[in-house]
Amino acid sequence: DTAVSQTPKYLVTQMGNDKSIKCEQNLGHDTMYWYKQDSKKFLKIMFSYNNKELIINETVPNRFSPKSPDKAHLNLHINSLELGDSAVYFCASSRLARWDYTFGSGTRLTVV
């Protein structure tokens, strides 16, 4: 069983579209994250939710909206996609104040 699963794995879309990436974890973790890896392979946190509450919200355009229906899911919705949004987006989960980070396999988003 996949511990942290993201869908889709690849997403190609046109500028201006709205898209969502889904993330689910079956580890019983209470905290979930979205990270963005840019073209230079640099990873940076975007959001973190603990028990469905937003606890980290880095400087991210408000076109990006995370949604956590329960503590096992953290979805990322992106409005009005731009070319610069092209990147690999990683979901991760952990237990708060613990170090047991587990990453998803990533979603490669290409905006054309």
Added chain:
Amino acid sequence: KNEVEQSPQNLTAQEGEFITINCSYSVGISALHWLQQHPGGGIVSLFMLSSGKKKHGRLIATINIQEKHSSLHITASHPRDSAVYICAVMEYGNKLVFGAGTILRVKS
């Protein structure tokens, strides 16, 4: 300047060589991770450290909290070790801050 600095950025080694990747950080942390990312692949956590040293197979990770420095060593390197190795520090609140990564290529 990034809060987490890794060196070297690129490393090419011959199979069997001993490899060291260094990580220095400038912020207070609760833990440090060493991560591995294969081309086109996901991210795997190799080690989580808050002090001392950990060993797993041919991999050894050390951390010196006072000096804010960690090293990842690979003994008897093998081509399958070729990957990007990323140092990430866990700031308080479970937020990970990443180094830029070290691209390792091990030639046979």
